[in-house]
Amino acid sequence: NWYDPKFIMNFDVTNKRRNKVLRRKIVGIADYDNNPDGHPVVIKLETDTDEDYFLGFNRAYGVNSDNKQADNLVTLIKAGSNGLSYSQSWLLATLDQGQSYKFRTWKGMRRRDLIITVNAIDVTKSNPGYADVTLKYIRSSKKKNNPKPKPAPSPTASSPSISAPSAPSRENPEGRNPDSPRMPRYT
Numbered sequence: 001n002w003y004d005p006k007f008i009m010n011f012d013v014t015n016k017r018r019n020k021v022l023r024r025k026i027v028g029i030a031d032y033d034n035n036p037d038g039h040p041v042v043i044k045l046e047t048d049t050d051e052d053y054f055l056g057f058n059r060a061y062g063v064n065s066d067n068k069q070a071d072n073l074v075t076l077i078k079a080g081s082n083g084l085s086y087s088q089s090w091l092l093a094t095l096d097q098g099q100s101y102k103f104r105t106w107k108g109m110r111r112r113d114l115i116i117t118v119n120a121i122d123v124t125k126s127n128p129g130y131a132d133v134t135l136k137y138i139r140s141s142k143k144k145n146n147p148k149p150k151p152a153p154s155p156t157a158s159s160p161s162i163s164a165p166s167a168p169s170r171e172n173p174e175g176r177n178p179d180s181p182r183m184p185r186y187t
Contacts, residue, residue: 011135012046020137023119026074028059031128039130045114047107051080053092055116057131059123070094074118074131076101097121097131104140111140 025039045053060071074095080087095118106114115136123129
């Protein structure tokens with residue numbers, strides 16, 4: 001394991017039908033030892049499979065000051081092996097304060113979503129710097145403002161008709177209907 005287990009927080013929805021909300025501050029790895037309040041460095045989003053998701057704060061400070069991507073942003077990583085040993089990982093999202101990421105049908109539960117929101121990022125006023133995040137496992141909202149489309153009206157006798165193409169002639173070498181619009185030719 002990379003981190004002491006006390007700095008890894010598991011977010012696991014054991015009762016798949018109940019709403020769950022978690023709000024926490026997370027610190028970057030540069031503040032691993034400068035963390036008197038014991039904020040997590042990683043929040044593991046348990047999926048009950050070998051591939052899980054990991055939420056972290058990519059603070060551009062100390063050993064992490066030469067980041068090439070996602071400075072001072074929250075990162076969402078997907079990795080295998082339950083995060084317990086080496087495996088391929090993928091950066092799924094980088095989130096700034098005010099941004100969210102939504103997993104639809106979390107853990108295969110129909111109409112249950114997991115929403116990650118970054119409430120605030122503070123790297124100037126506090127020591128250690130942190131990201132304040134909220135995880136919400138909630139029932140999907142119904143689409144209230146999107147009514148079902150009404151069927152199109154049936155065609156009437158006055159609907160425009162389409163004529164079959166004409167046979168080519170000297171006056172009409174392309175054999176097109178003279179009443180239809182001419183399409184540009186590209187060579």
